[in-house]
Amino acid sequence: MNGPERITAVEGGVLPLxxxxxxxxxxxxxxxxxxxxxxxxERHVFEDDRAAARQGATLHPFDDERFAGARVLxxxxxxxxxxxxxxxxxxxxxxxxxxxxxxxxxxxFFGNAAMIGLPCLTAGREDVEALMAFAEQHPRTSxxxxxxxxxxxxxxxxxxxxxxxxxxxxxxxxxWDTTGMLLDRVDEVRAVASRLPYVTGFSAPPRA
Amino acid sequence: MGxxxxxxxxxxxxxRQLPTGQTQLFIGLHLVHEVTSPQAFETLRTRGWRVAxxxxxxxxxxxxVPTRERRRPFLDVLxxxxxxxxxxxxxxxxxxxxxxxxxxxxxxxxxxxxxxxxQPGMTIACGDSHTSTHGAxxxxxxxxxxxxxxxxxxxxCVAIEPLKVRRIRVTGRLAPGxxxxxxxxxxxxxxxxxxxxxxxxxxxxxxxxxxxxxxRMTVCNMSIEGxxxxxxxxxxxxxxxxxxxxxxxxxxxxxxxxxxxxxxLASDRDAAYDDxxxxxxxxxxxxxxxxxxxxxxxxxxxPIPAASDAEALAYxxxxxGAPVRGQRIDVAFIGSCTNARLSDLREAARIIKGHxxxxxxxxxxxxxxxxxxxxxxxxGLDAVFRSAGFEWRNAGCSMCLGMNPDRLEGRQVCASSSxxxxxxxxxxxxxxxxxxxxxMVAAAALAGVVTDVREVLS
Numbered sequence: 001m002n003g004p005e006r007i008t009a010v011e012g013g014v015l016p017l018x019x020x021x022x023x024x025x026x027x028x029x030x031x032x033x034x035x036x037x038x039x040x041x042e043r044h045v046f047e048d049d050r051a052a053a054r055q056g057a058t059l060h061p062f063d064d065e066r067f068a069g070a071r072v073l074x075x076x077x078x079x080x081x082x083x084x085x086x087x088x089x090x091x092x093x094x095x096x097x098x099x100x101x102x103x104x105x106x107x108x109f110f111g112n113a114a115m116i117g118l119p120c121l122t123a124g125r126e127d128v129e130a131l132m133a134f135a136e137q138h139p140r141t142s143x144x145x146x147x148x149x150x151x152x153x154x155x156x157x158x159x160x161x162x163x164x165x166x167x168x169x170x171x172x173x174x175x176w177d178t179t180g181m182l183l184d185r186v187d188e189v190r191a192v193a194s195r196l197p198y199v200t201g202f203s204a205p206p207r208a
Numbered sequence: 209m210g211x212x213x214x215x216x217x218x219x220x221x222x223x224r225q226l227p228t229g230q231t232q233l234f235i236g237l238h239l240v241h242e243v244t245s246p247q248a249f250e251t252l253r254t255r256g257w258r259v260a261x262x263x264x265x266x267x268x269x270x271x272x273v274p275t276r277e278r279r280r281p282f283l284d285v286l287x288x289x290x291x292x293x294x295x296x297x298x299x300x301x302x303x304x305x306x307x308x309x310x311x312x313x314x315x316x317x318x319x320x321x322x323x324x325x326x327q328p329g330m331t332i333a334c335g336d337s338h339t340s341t342h343g344a345x346x347x348x349x350x351x352x353x354x355x356x357x358x359x360x361x362x363x364x365c366v367a368i369e370p371l372k373v374r375r376i377r378v379t380g381r382l383a384p385g386x387x388x389x390x391x392x393x394x395x396x397x398x399x400x401x402x403x404x405x406x407x408x409x410x411x412x413x414x415x416x417x418x419x420x421x422x423x424r425m426t427v428c429n430m431s432i433e434g435x436x437x438x439x440x441x442x443x444x445x446x447x448x449x450x451x452x453x454x455x456x457x458x459x460x461x462x463x464x465x466x467x468x469x470x471x472x473l474a475s476d477r478d479a480a481y482d483d484x485x486x487x488x489x490x491x492x493x494x495x496x497x498x499x500x501x502x503x504x505x506x507x508x509x510x511p512i513p514a515a516s517d518a519e520a521l522a523y524x525x526x527x528x529g530a531p532v533r534g535q536r537i538d539v540a541f542i543g544s545c546t547n548a549r550l551s552d553l554r555e556a557a558r559i560i561k562g563h564x565x566x567x568x569x570x571x572x573x574x575x576x577x578x579x580x581x582x583x584x585x586x587x588g589l590d591a592v593f594r595s596a597g598f599e600w601r602n603a604g605c606s607m608c609l610g611m612n613p614d615r616l617e618g619r620q621v622c623a624s625s626s627x628x629x630x631x632x633x634x635x636x637x638x639x640x641x642x643x644x645x646x647x648m649v650a651a652a653a654l655a656g657v658v659t660d661v662r663e664v665l666s
Contacts, residue, residue: 034286036246086353112353166229
């Protein structure tokens with residue numbers, strides 16, 4: 001990921017992935033975390049779920065050719081719950097996903113995705129259901145996820161999206177890569193540290 | 209209007225409000241392990257940055273460590289690469305590392321408290337979602353991803369959104385055979401696995417106040433399974449007594465000053481909460497999961513609800529309306545950052561002493577740290593476990609997750625004291641996990657089936 005860049009909208013095909021509480025162990029099984037880089041993780045995205053689907057003679061959406069090249073992932077609620085592994089959004093981003101629209105996201109996943117420039121936006125459950133059903137019937141549907149207008153639009157469908165203002169502003173202004181911003185105020189950081197009794201070894205009287 | 213501990217600690221550590229509206233929050237303690245740090249260190253190296261506060265940064269190895277044969281190089285070349293990378297990174301960036309074979313090595317969330325690194329009033333971050341464990345001390349502790357690990361290494365800060373606070377008051381006495389693990393499983397069952405999204409959980413009430421630090425850690429550990437990134441307990445005399453004399457706790461006169469400061473950080477009586485929940489504990493029973501998320505559980509004497517998630521039932525091979533009690537198990541695992549502390553091992557040993565593991569069950573005990581292991585061995589607990597037919601291993605995350613040689617095979621069913629029963633979590637893509645207290649795991653290991661530990665104890 002090279003950043004930061006401004007991310008105001010994502011356009012592309014939709015990939016509907018049904019199910020609440022899809023955890024990061026499913027997105028990228030732990031055995032693929034035995035690596036010192038994020039390279040190649042996309043090859044193992046949803047690997048066990050996809051294998052299970054094949055065994056059951058069904059097609060996992062990530063194996064469904066009709067959704068090949070999709071850039072917008074559609075999910076239900078609490079997507080990305082579980083472990084804090086950034087490998088999960090990394091695997092999705094490297095697979096080609098550029099935005100995720102869902103009913104809700106786990107806090108850690110939402111933050112991890114934001115840190116690598118992958119916006120997660122929420123929509124009402126009815127809208128998500130309707131869009132999933134539409135995308136399954138019309139798999140080549142292309143949508144535009146507009147972060148400025150907070151709307152998802154396509155020829156046949158549109159709905160409102162939401163996203164915390166801070167996260168949205170960060171994407172739109174290109175400030176989602178935080179390190180530079182945090183590095184900016186080294187003196188203020190030192191000042192805060194020097195006021196914390198545990199940093200100074202409780203040598204001064206406590207400031208209750 | 210009073211303040212909660214979360215608000216007080218948050219304010220003390222706020223560097224500034226960022227233009228994005230997030231808080232730039234100073235991190236008092238950064239714990240590092242081999243899985244989520246290599247890419248972060250690599251960025252520092254590429255950009256020519258240093259670790260900003262190496263004296264507030266500590267590393268150990270836990271996730272990938274083999275718990276039986278630990279000779280180097282590891283047989284798993286990927287694991288060897290990871291530990292070698294951590295060694296090099298810690299050496300190059302001046303971060304202390306407790307490596308395999310060191311007396312302080314262990315699961316990050318076990319060694320932080322054990323060494324007195326974890327203290328009330330700190331902000332604590334680690335690239336692991338179970339960092340919430342440290343909240344047991346009245347710290348504000350949360351898991352972060354690798355990009356945030358990079359930020360904390362380079363700046364000792366994170367950019368983070370403020371959290372709401374839900375107070376969960378647990379009241380009443382726990383019956384014998386009912387443990388802190390049952391309390392948190394019940395909380396997750398009642399509030400759901402998404403109930404805590406956007407919240408910090410403050411655990412309060414007389415049940416929590418009576419809990420030992422080990423028990424409070426078990427409760428706070430699984431906050432994230434309820435969706436809450438942060439869980440904490442207000443610091444009190446139990447907290448201070450635990451910390452006194454630990455290697456990194458303030459010594460002598462400084463400790464007295466520290467306790468005064470720590471006590472001042474507890475939530476005020478008139479603090480306002482965004483939500484308040486009460487849970488009665490006196491009628492609680494052992495709780496066991498039946499499904500593929502930690503909220504899918506039943507009290508041991510209840511059947512699996514008729515209207516349960518069909519996908520989870522199919523994966524687990526369970527029928528709605530069936531009991532979990534009596535379910536045959538293949539593996540019994542006592543370990544993990546949830547339940548591998550000395551008191552957990554003592555309670556499990558008390559149950560198995562003089563008995564034998566069922567012949568078809570593979571049973572293992574993995575102490576949470578080298579310190580826990582040494583203390584347990586001094587008490588002879590290793591002998592108790594071994595003579596009952598348990599394997600006694602070295603410290604690590606082990607079978608909590610499939611990153612080291614300890615894994616389920618095929619569709620094995622594991623009675624596990626760990627924290628996640630996700631599909632494939634324990635290393636086999638079709639493996640099945642039943643979460644329960646370590647005492648319940650011990651009882652299941654002996655019987656070969658899920659058993660109500662209260663019957664064993666009576």
